[in-house]
Amino acid sequence: MRKALSATYRSPLSARLKGPSLGAIALMLLTNAAPAWARQAQDANGATQSESAPNAAANAQTGGENMELVVTGSRLGSGFTAPTPVTVIGEAQIQDQAIASVAELAYEIPQLRINQNVGKSSEPVGQSVADLRALGGARTLLLLDGRRLAATSPFGGIDTNIFPVSLISGVEVVTGGASAAYGSDAVAGVVNFSILKKFEGVKIDASYGLSDYADHYRPVVSAAAGHSFLDGRLNLTVAGDFYRNTGQTRVDSRPWGRGDPVLFSNPNYTATNGQTRNYIAYNALYSRMTFGGVTVVPATSPLYGIQFGTNGNPTPFTYGNPANTIFMLGGSGVSLIGEGNLLSPITRYSGFGRVNFEVSDSLTAWAEVLWSHVEVRSDLPPNYDNGTLTIQRDNAYLPSSIRATMLANNIGSFAFGRVNLEDGMSQNNSDARALRYAAGLEGRLGGGWEWDLHIQRSENTFRQEARNNRIQSRWLQGVDSVISPVTGLPACRINANASTADDNPACVPINVFGPGSISPAALAWYRGTSFYDARMNQDSIGANVAGSPFQTWAGDVKLAVGGEYRHEQIDSVSDPISIANPATGVGGWRSINQQPFSGKLTVWEGYLEAAVPLAKDTAFAKNLDVNGAIRYTDYSSSGGVTTWKVGINYAPIADVRFRGTISRDIRAANINELFSGRNQVINSVTDPRNNVTTPTLSFSGGNSALKPEKADTKAVGVVFQPSFIPGLNASIDYYSIKINDAITAIPPQTIVNNCFGPANISSFCSLITLNSVNQIASIQATLINAQTIEAAGLDMELSYRRPVEWFGSTGTIGTRLLVNYMDKLAVTASGVTTILLGDIAADPGGQPRWKANFDLTYAGGPLRLGAYVRYIGGGKFRTTFVDDVDLPADQNDVKGRAYVDLSAAYKLNEHIELYGKVDNLLNNAPPVIPNAIFVPTVSNSQMYDKVGRYYVAGVRLKF
Numbered sequence: 001m002r003k004a005l006s007a008t009y010r011s012p013l014s015a016r017l018k019g020p021s022l023g024a025i026a027l028m029l030l031t032n033a034a035p036a037w038a039r040q041a042q043d044a045n046g047a048t049q050s051e052s053a054p055n056a057a058a059n060a061q062t063g064g065e066n067m068e069l070v071v072t073g074s075r076l077g078s079g080f081t082a083p084t085p086v087t088v089i090g091e092a093q094i095q096d097q098a099i100a101s102v103a104e105l106a107y108e109i110p111q112l113r114i115n116q117n118v119g120k121s122s123e124p125v126g127q128s129v130a131d132l133r134a135l136g137g138a139r140t141l142l143l144l145d146g147r148r149l150a151a152t153s154p155f156g157g158i159d160t161n162i163f164p165v166s167l168i169s170g171v172e173v174v175t176g177g178a179s180a181a182y183g184s185d186a187v188a189g190v191v192n193f194s195i196l197k198k199f200e201g202v203k204i205d206a207s208y209g210l211s212d213y214a215d216h217y218r219p220v221v222s223a224a225a226g227h228s229f230l231d232g233r234l235n236l237t238v239a240g241d242f243y244r245n246t247g248q249t250r251v252d253s254r255p256w257g258r259g260d261p262v263l264f265s266n267p268n269y270t271a272t273n274g275q276t277r278n279y280i281a282y283n284a285l286y287s288r289m290t291f292g293g294v295t296v297v298p299a300t301s302p303l304y305g306i307q308f309g310t311n312g313n314p315t316p317f318t319y320g321n322p323a324n325t326i327f328m329l330g331g332s333g334v335s336l337i338g339e340g341n342l343l344s345p346i347t348r349y350s351g352f353g354r355v356n357f358e359v360s361d362s363l364t365a366w367a368e369v370l371w372s373h374v375e376v377r378s379d380l381p382p383n384y385d386n387g388t389l390t391i392q393r394d395n396a397y398l399p400s401s402i403r404a405t406m407l408a409n410n411i412g413s414f415a416f417g418r419v420n421l422e423d424g425m426s427q428n429n430s431d432a433r434a435l436r437y438a439a440g441l442e443g444r445l446g447g448g449w450e451w452d453l454h455i456q457r458s459e460n461t462f463r464q465e466a467r468n469n470r471i472q473s474r475w476l477q478g479v480d481s482v483i484s485p486v487t488g489l490p491a492c493r494i495n496a497n498a499s500t501a502d503d504n505p506a507c508v509p510i511n512v513f514g515p516g517s518i519s520p521a522a523l524a525w526y527r528g529t530s531f532y533d534a535r536m537n538q539d540s541i542g543a544n545v546a547g548s549p550f551q552t553w554a555g556d557v558k559l560a561v562g563g564e565y566r567h568e569q570i571d572s573v574s575d576p577i578s579i580a581n582p583a584t585g586v587g588g589w590r591s592i593n594q595q596p597f598s599g600k601l602t603v604w605e606g607y608l609e610a611a612v613p614l615a616k617d618t619a620f621a622k623n624l625d626v627n628g629a630i631r632y633t634d635y636s637s638s639g640g641v642t643t644w645k646v647g648i649n650y651a652p653i654a655d656v657r658f659r660g661t662i663s664r665d666i667r668a669a670n671i672n673e674l675f676s677g678r679n680q681v682i683n684s685v686t687d688p689r690n691n692v693t694t695p696t697l698s699f700s701g702g703n704s705a706l707k708p709e710k711a712d713t714k715a716v717g718v719v720f721q722p723s724f725i726p727g728l729n730a731s732i733d734y735y736s737i738k739i740n741d742a743i744t745a746i747p748p749q750t751i752v753n754n755c756f757g758p759a760n761i762s763s764f765c766s767l768i769t770l771n772s773v774n775q776i777a778s779i780q781a782t783l784i785n786a787q788t789i790e791a792a793g794l795d796m797e798l799s800y801r802r803p804v805e806w807f808g809s810t811g812t813i814g815t816r817l818l819v820n821y822m823d824k825l826a827v828t829a830s831g832v833t834t835i836l837l838g839d840i841a842a843d844p845g846g847q848p849r850w851k852a853n854f855d856l857t858y859a860g861g862p863l864r865l866g867a868y869v870r871y872i873g874g875g876k877f878r879t880t881f882v883d884d885v886d887l888p889a890d891q892n893d894v895k896g897r898a899y900v901d902l903s904a905a906y907k908l909n910e911h912i913e914l915y916g917k918v919d920n921l922l923n924n925a926p927p928v929i930p931n932a933i934f935v936p937t938v939s940n941s942q943m944y945d946k947v948g949r950y951y952v953a954g955v956r957l958k959f
Contacts, residue, residue: 074627075181075560075609076546083627083647083659084178085717085733085795087111087818089171096857096866096903098207098917098952100220100243101348102160102168102193103128107870110820110851111175111189111795114943127376127430129157132175132188133737133791134825134836134847136744139667139711141178141186144193144370144436148183150458150538152432154572154597156672162372162434163193164241164350166205166222170194175715175735175795179665180629180645181609183564187665187711187739188791195370198356199226199237207915207954211947212923213253216343217246218952233358240351247345249379251938252338254948256925260284260337263932265686265693267324277691277886280930285333287323288387288417292515296387296415302405303414307332312399312513325694326386326684326934334419336381340935342946344378362446367439373432380426381935383470383527383590386695387417389479389512396481396490397511420470422518423527427467428592435459448556449547458538466530470590471577474507474526481509532594534572541565554613554624563606570671571598586680586697595677597702600636601670607631623651633666637674638708641666655723659733660716669706669743673783676702683748684932687776688756693932697778698748707785711739717795728800735793736824742789746829748779753880754832763830786829793822804860811860819852838875840894841929841940848873848896848943862907870899872943877929894927897944911958919950 074082089108099105106112106128113134129137137157142149144163152159171193178186202225209218219242226237251257264281288296294307294317307317320331354368391398392413393406406412440454477492484491492507508525511517544562551557574596577588587593608630615624627647634640647661678701685696717733746764755765771777801814825837825847839846850873858865874896883889900922905915926944930936939946 074611075544075562075607075629076558076611076627081649081657083649083661084181085175085659085715085731087173087175087797089173091169093855094165094168095915095956096864096905097868097901098209098903098915098954100165100207100209100218100952101128101245101346102130102163102165105165105171106130106160108853109171109173110818110853111173112191113847127153127157127159128161130160130191132173132191133735133793134822135188135737135739135789135791138670138673138743139185139187139739141183141190142193143182143190145195145197146192147438147454147456147542148538148540148566149434149436150460150568151536151570151670151672152434152460153430153462154532154534154536154570154672154676156670159374159432161346161348161374161376162350162432164222164239164348164352164372165243166220166241167196167224167239167350167352168193169196175733178645178663179643179667180607180631180663184603184605184631184633184641184643185667187667187709187713188737195352196224196237196239197354197366197368198235199224199239200228200235201226202957202959204957205954207952209950209952211248212949212951213248215246215248215253216947216950217244219244220954235356236354237356238351238353241348243346243348245343245346247377248342248947249344250338251340251342254342254925254946256928257340257342257938258338260335261928261930261938262327262337262936263930264327264329265324265691265932267322267691269691276884276888277686278881278932279888280891280928281327281329283320283329284327284337285320285329285331285335286386286417286419287319287326287328287331287333289384289419290317290334290417291419291421292517293416293418293512296417301411301414302409303402303411306402308399308513310514312397312511312517314399314402325692326932336419336935337938339379339381339425340937341378344376347375349373362444364442365440366442368437370434370436372434374430376430376432378428380428380466380591381419382425382468383420383423383475384934385416385418386934387415389416389418389476390414391416391512392480392482394482396483396509397513397517399513416512418512420518422516422523423470424468426469426591427465429465429467431463431465433461445545445547447547449545451543451545453541453543455541456539458536460536462532462534462536464532464592464594466589466592468527469530469592471526471528471588472590473588475510475590477504477507478510478522478526479512481511528577528589530575530578530589530592530594532572532574532578532592532596534570536568536570538566538568540567552613554616557613558611560609561607563604565605566603568601568603568671569599570675572596580678580680591682593680595679595701597675597677599671599675601674602636604634605631621650621652622654623649623657625649627661633668635668635708637704638668638706641668641708641710655721657719657721658717659719661713662715663711663713665711665713666708667711667743668708669703669783672702673706673743674702674704678782683779684934685748685752685776685779686932688753694776695934696748696776698781699778700745701782703783706743706783707741709739709741709743709785711737713737725800727802730798731796733795735791735795737789737791739789740787741785742787742827743783744786744789744827744829745781745783746786748781750834750880751779751781752776754830759832761830761832784829786827787831788828790824790826790828791822792824793820795820804858806858806860807863809861811858811863813856813858815857816855817852818854819850822847822849835879837879838873839879840875840927840943841877841931846875846879848875850896864903864905866901866903868901868903870901872897872899874927894929897924897926899924899945913956913958915954915956917952919952920945920948923949 113131130140131137132140142158174190178190182190204223206221222241224239228235259282262284269275269277290307292308295303297303305317309315318332320328350372356366436458438456442452480493481490484496490509494502508522510522542564546560548556578593580587611627613625615621629645631643643666645663651657681698682695686693715735720730751764754761767780769778796819799816836846852871854869856867874894877892881887899920901919903917907913926939930938931940
């Protein structure tokens, strides 16, 4: 009953807003009673464009050369206040916090989910995608200077690592449904990165960072140069950026990552003995593997409890207690848990060039090129066999004492487990290159009308390599060795038996008994590098026109109209061994058998957006206007769809503005979701029938029958800008998003639970293949149109600033608070609802109920100071876990974390500025929430800081 209640009962929102998790938020709110930054960007008439422009004022004060940042949340341009909430991160904030990658920038925006991949082999390692509302990166439209980008990998999505942060002049985040105004796919919202366009002079920024543990070394160097010619009509700007983070691939380099913790599947669990199905345990060792090999046989066998030491000598193997099919607690086993990744080493090179030419006062031509190269290196566990090898009695290398025991007891073979340290750590590396050319025209038509036209081509490449991978057929052939009757030496059975049909003269016999027993010749025989190459191209052309066609009694009617055409194509190839066997559907490598695919997608879009003022300076309204947009999109894959939005702004007085929107948003499946091949991944899956956890083969892939998903979004809020407290801005917005026919892949464990659990849903059982002994052999986790995904919550912002006389000079002190409260996050498929709200360690992951960012800054004269608090709320290890049934309640409860960062910058003169920063000042550790795979991710959530206290020091030069 407890599980059913959690899925159906929902307390009132007001009740759920109360609780201990509000302590940190309340403290931040109280602090905002102090002076703070005003977040206003005003048009020529003084009207606020966005209350969420946190650094517009700061950018102006610091003399930034990027004064083109316009925050509207609309295609209608300046002079119109959109009813859609907008949050902006300005150049000053990026500099003050010494942010060097967009993955770091995501920590400053509570609505974004942190999701950098640190080693999952089924996705590009190191990849970080923009994911608003935790609805998935594919539902956030990512733009660069208002224009789309091509996918950076064939898996879909755009890796934000390709963006050179040093060239970013601002980030605009439009939350809520924005498809009608900005383009299809903006179901959760839009993230737009603005890049430096026009620069005069030379600037250089060089910094170095390292952690408190003397790792994660991070050198960063960026430079930009620009000059104008022909009396300023022609400007040429070039820039370059180098970034490297050496990362850390050993989790036991941190105190919290030591002790070999794992999510332990309890073999002693029964429904009546008071124990839990799982619990977080320490000192977890492998129960079926050692570095020299161990027998895996019943306890009644005379071969039970034997491992193989130096030179293959049999020695006793002591089992821990309890022991499941992967781990045991205690005993004489081994572990590689400490080898798990923290963050992968990343190196980025980028370059940018732009030329602007003012043809006339009303016409400007421009052209630009962006190039980026991102290298990511990561290690994975070495090749292993978890008791799945079969050793025959006539094996050439079998110790004589073991053979004698087998003969005496009429044993023909036994199961065997081993970790192949000789193979070296497996490596999962990726190399991504992005190249985008663009050119365009911008002009004015008179009467306030403006237009723009652009043409763009993106040519991106991606290569993934799995080094030290194992060719399964060669490995098994080499392990199955015998003494050749011809030579009297070890030989592969296929070459020593009577048949010549299966002979392979290249086969090298493999000695698996004892650590270090595998010869270099054998390694060369079965070990290799699998690879996957892809090319992603995108061609697009777009045009926009905006202006005011006429006036009403309340002011100018704003109108924008435009269209876009784009053609996208992905072509990929894999090495021959990765290609799946048609009979089995399995590739030839032990892991990461990426399947090649090709696909094309052509899209035509046209939109119209309008804003109509209805009242101004009347007795009942200081301002009242309505905003609407409609967009028609035609996909070559699924046909035409229409998106729309209607919004309203109502200010009864100048100090208060109410806003609201409703919209229908559309996202069609991308090329990867439609056409990707059948890929295989090994997951640890627990069978509810016996509570046994085993590494299980799962298949994922595209589905050409996917339909477009449709989202209905509602948002309503209020903005408070009191005239009696100049500079104070406050807003609160409620949002609700419901996505129908949502494109998603159901996690393998969820499929198994819904089939073999109490629900026993046949549609999930059809996705599971059982072997001859009724064990789970494989799981089909391909993409489907689920029933719904729902998200709802509150966004809150509070900011304030005022001048002060400190340190002998006039300056400004200010604060800003951003808060995201999630009230609902759930996915429903086949009538089963999975709650992701507060699910901290789920994969795909959920989102904590609370996230907040608080900034306290000072800028005066040559000095700038900053203090920043990031709060990431807690939740449940798994929301699907029943407390004290699936996991002890205290282990299922994950506490939130608050991080304190400090920054300082000082200008020695007009040319030189020194700066520094300390992240995670208190060195707060992440929660220990491990999963159950062979080398568990000890803190299986990307939301919490894993690096620890981190120092950055740098210098900025400007001439």
